[in-house]
Amino acid sequence: MKIFDGHCDVLCKLWKNPNLDFYKEDKLLQAGFPELLKGNVDIQVLACFVPTDVPYGRRFHAVLEMIDVFYEKVASEKFRPIYTKADLDERVLKEQKGAILFVEGAHALEESLVQLRTWYQLGVRGMTLTWNHGNAVADGSGEPNPGGLTAFGRTVIEEMNRLGMIIDVSHLADPGFWDVLELSKAPIIASHSNAREVCNHPRNLTDEQICALIAGDGVMGLTFVDFFTVNEERTVWIDDLLRHLDHVCALGGVDHVAFGSDFDGITKTFGDLTTAGSYAQLLEALLVRYKEAEVMKFMHGNWLRVFGNVLQ
Helix, strand or coil, X not given: CCEEEEEECHHHHHHHCCCCCCCCCCXXXXXXXXXXXXXXXXXXXXXXXXXXXXXXXXXXXXXXXXXXXXXXXXXXXXXXXXXXHHHHHHHHHCCCCEEEEEEECHHHHCCCHHXXXXXXXXXXXXXXXXXXCCCCCCXXXXXXXXXXXXXXXXXXXXXXXXXXXXXXXXXXXXXXXXXXXXXXXXXXXXXXXXXXXXXXXXXXXXXXXXXXXXXXXCEEEECCCHHHCCCCCCXXXXXXXXXXXXXXXXXXXXXXXXXXXXXXXXXXXXXXXXXXXXXXXXXXXXXXXXXXXXHHHHHHHHHHHHHHHHCC
C-alpha cells in the first residue's frame, strides 16, 4: 500500500540542527529517511517553516536556506523531487520515493510576488498561507478577531493558481478560508487539520468547511497532533484519530480525506504513532474498519488526485 503524507517539518529541523543526517537513524528525527522506509511512505510533503522569531528581512532567506538543505542533504536518487504531474505519475509508476516542497506560512514571503515566483523556480509547489498569526496575506487561526484575505493575499491566490501551486488553508482563520474557497480556481487542501466537531480547536475545520472543501474537490489531511485530536489532556491513540476519519466520511468525505502527520513539527506524539515508521500500525487499524479500496484513497489516492489536478 503506497503512502502519501501531506505535511512534515523535517526540513526545518535539519536547518536548525546542521549536524543531523536525514539518511541516518536518529531519535531526533520523526520523519528521517530510515523512518520513511520503515513506514513505507512513498511521497512526503516537506514544509519550509520559518520560526516566528526570525525577523522580517531574514525570512525569505531562511526559506532559501531550507531549500538548500533539501537539495544538499535530502534530495537523492532514493528520494527524488517532484515538480510536475508527470513527475508524480512517474514516481508512482516506478514505485520510487518522492518529495514535494512547500512553504508553511506566507510571513516568509515578505510581501513579494517576485519571491513567490523565485520559490516556484527553485521547486516549491505549495504554500500554507498562514501559520497561527496574521501576515500580509491573511490572518491565522490564532488571531483573536481575524479577518480574511488582504488585497495582497488575493493577488497571491491568483498567482498560485497561475503557477500551478497547491493552496493550503491549514492554520488559516475561518474568514480567510471562505475567501480562498471563493477566489481560487483550483482545488485547495488543508494539509494538516482535524475535525472541529470532534475536537473543538480553531486549527480544525468545521463541518461547514469540510463540506465546502468536499464540494470544491479539495482534500484535508488528518494530523497526528494530540491537542487537535482530543479535547482533554491525555495520551492519544490511533482510535482517537479514526473518530475524525469516521466523522469526515459521514459527511461524504471518503474521496476528500487523507493524512498529514506534522512529524518533526510536534514534540508530543500519539502513544502508537510516534514516527513515520508507525504508519504500518495506522494502516492495520484502517483495514479493520474500512474496505481496502477506501483505505487506498486515504493513504494515497485522494492526495494523488488533488496534487495531480493542480500541478502543471
